Amino acid sequence: MLKTLKQVRMYSIPVSDPRVSELITWYLRALQRAIDIIWDNTEWKYRLPKIERRKRKQIVIIPYKLKVPELPKDKSFKKRLRDDLLQNCPYARHWVDAVIRTAYSIMESWRKRYLRGRARKVKPRVRRRFARCKITLMRVDYGEKRIRITVKPGEYIEVSWGGRWFTRRVEGWSVGEVVLKDDGVLIPFKSTRAIEVRDVVAWDSNELSLDGFSSRVGFIRVDLKPLQSMKIVYERKKRVAQSRGLKDVYEKYVARERNRERDFVNKLASGLTRLLPNTTHVFEDLEKEELVSRRETPKSRRKRNARTPWKIIQRKISERAVVAKVSPRNTSRTCPRCGYVxxxxxxxxxxxxxxxxxxxxxKLASVNIYLKYLRMRGFPHSDDPEEAVKGELWVGVTPSGRSPVTWIPVKRDPKGSEAKGRGLGIKRYQAL
Ligand SMILES: [Zn+2]
Incomplete structure (x- = not known):
């Protein structure tokens, strides 16, 4: 089966041009003003409880938030907003449109988080220094590998990605909307290509492991303990630095922890996509997790997101392979054979x-996630999980050092046959 894989890679090109900082300063002021105006014109509407029939029972669904913010979106409001921002705009007019779009996206994401109980009823404030460009302000010369960004009519900033360390990695990719920073330009490179998908692997995310299931390989257990112990060490270090009031040291630990986490996740994602080529990776939709009733999800699984960077892991894998998501409802308490909950x-x-x-x-959730995905794709529930549950593969990532990146401790499956994983094109390493 052919699937499209969309990939985005961000690279930064250093630029030292005082005009960039000036533009960012104006951009942020305009952005905050746009947010202020949208905020002041936001209406708070009541949302009524819904009544639904489920399994012959009437259930009243009470929304988490009864008052819902509605952002102003009509044309006349947008025109007034634009006119207001244009009054103090020494830059090309498209920059005002770029500001408005960013303001709406900040407000939309605040609204979403607010409705989920993740943000307070407080107007968003822009703190990070950046300016998101619009495609209409850019001219890309793929032959010369150069981007010309319009600052004012007839005034440009030019950046080139030719001869950079990543130039070959984005050969043939298209350039998306750049982000200006004080010290450089962040360029998203995009590619869309068709890839052959033959297998499916379903991942259940737990605190200490990523538990996978694929009918071809069987169970796959990815050890996340090195990541967790690294994070525990840094939590302690940060706590000590904080209690002694050493702000610089604290910041240093924060940065180091982030780098090591990023390193681990990158190795994990590239290791897994190399281990399982031409595979769709299925995850639980963590966004939907909060919609699932609390009683249905055991505490251990609800707490799993506290320390593990699930979203980053999913994103990193999605940059390298086709990813699908299924609802987490009942995955940890459904019988995969007969469907009993x-x-x-x-x-x-x-x-x-x-x-x-x-x-x-x-192992239960990963099998259920796998079956859920097959059903969603329209495959019948014909695979007897017992038949498929044969091999077992253990995978780990060493968080530091260059190699080994992925190791598989030699392990035999319960039925005594050799653990699969040989012939998957991955080196076997001794467990650490
Ligand atoms: Zn059953």
Missing amino acids: VKTQVGRVFKCPRCGFELDRQ
Whole structure:
């Protein structure tokens, strides 16, 4: 099956031009003004509880927030906003449109977070220094690998990505809207290509491991303990620095932890996509997790996002492979064979009271995510999970050093046959 893989890679090109900082200063002032105006014109409307029928029962769904902000979007408002911003604009008019668009996207994301209970009812403030460009302000010369950005009519800033360390990595890619920073220009390179997808792997994210299931390989267990122990060490270091009032040291630890986390995630994503080529990676949609009733999700799984950078892991894999998402509803308490949903969960082993199917609970969610995806794609529920559950592959990432990047401790599966993973084109390393 052919699928389109969209990839984006961001690279920064240093620029030292005082005009950039001046432009950013104006941009931020205009952006905050646009946000102020949108905020002042936002209406707060009541949202009524909904009544739904589920399984012959009437259920009243009470929205999390009863008062919902509605951003002003009509044409006349937008025109007034634009006219207001144009009054103090020494730059090309398209910059005002760039400001308005960014203001709306900031407000939309605040609104979303507010409705989920993640943001307070406080007007967003712009703190980071940046200016997001619009494609209408850019002219890209792919032959010369040069971008010309309009500052004022007839006045330009030019940057070139020729001869950079990443030039070859983005050969044939298209350039998206750049972001100006005080010290450089951030360029997103995009590519869309068709790739052959033959396999599916479903990932269940847990605090100490990423548990995968694919009918070809069987279970895959990715060890996240090195990441967690690294984070625990830095949490302690940061706490000590904080208690001694050493702000610089604290900041240093924050940056180091972030770098090491990024390094780990990059290696994890590239290791997994190399280990499982031509594969769709299926994850639970973490955005939807909060919509699932709290009682349905065990505490251990709700807490898993606290320390593990799930969203970054998903994003990094999506930059390299096709990714799909399924709803997390009931994935950790449904029988994969007969579909029965158990109410209480105890013990390490899942046992279906209806059909007797047994499976290690740690592995249950990944099988269910896998089956959910197949059903979503219109495949019948014909795979007997017991048949597919054969091999077991253990994968780990060493967080520091260049190699080994991915290691697979040699492990035999419960039935005694050699663990699969050989012939997957990956080197085997001794477990650390
Ligand atoms: Zn069952």
